[in-house]
Amino acid sequence: MPMSLSSIKHQLDDHIGQRLTVVAQAGRKKITRRHGTLKETYPAVFIVDLNQDENSFERVSYSYTDLLTRSIEIEFDNSSLAAE
Numbered sequence: 001m002p003m004s005l006s007s008i009k010h011q012l013d014d015h016i017g018q019r020l021t022v023v024a025q026a027g028r029k030k031i032t033r034r035h036g037t038l039k040e041t042y043p044a045v046f047i048v049d050l051n052q053d054e055n056s057f058e059r060v061s062y063s064y065t066d067l068l069t070r071s072i073e074i075e076f077d078n079s080s081l082a083a084e
Contacts, residue, residue, distance in 0.1 A: 003068060009046075016038050017037065018037065019037055020037065021034070023075065025071055044063055045061045045064070048062070
């Protein structure tokens with residue numbers, strides 16, 4: 001069964017405050033990995049507080065559509081959340 005935006009949001013709501021890794025496509029054959037904590041979820045986006053020792057900025061936001069279209073993938077500790 002395809003995931004919907006609301007089901008992705010509800011899954012992320014259960015993981016607020018947990019450490020995660022965001023794997024994002026950054027162009028042709030480029031992938032970025034950012035480590036941080038899931039801070040908040042909103043109706044259209046979610047906020048990730050990034051580790052300051054690895055990144056030059058504090059936080060980043062992504063839309064649920066990014067997960068749905070597989071532009072990004074989120075890995076919580078030992079599990080992953082991706083559209084199935």
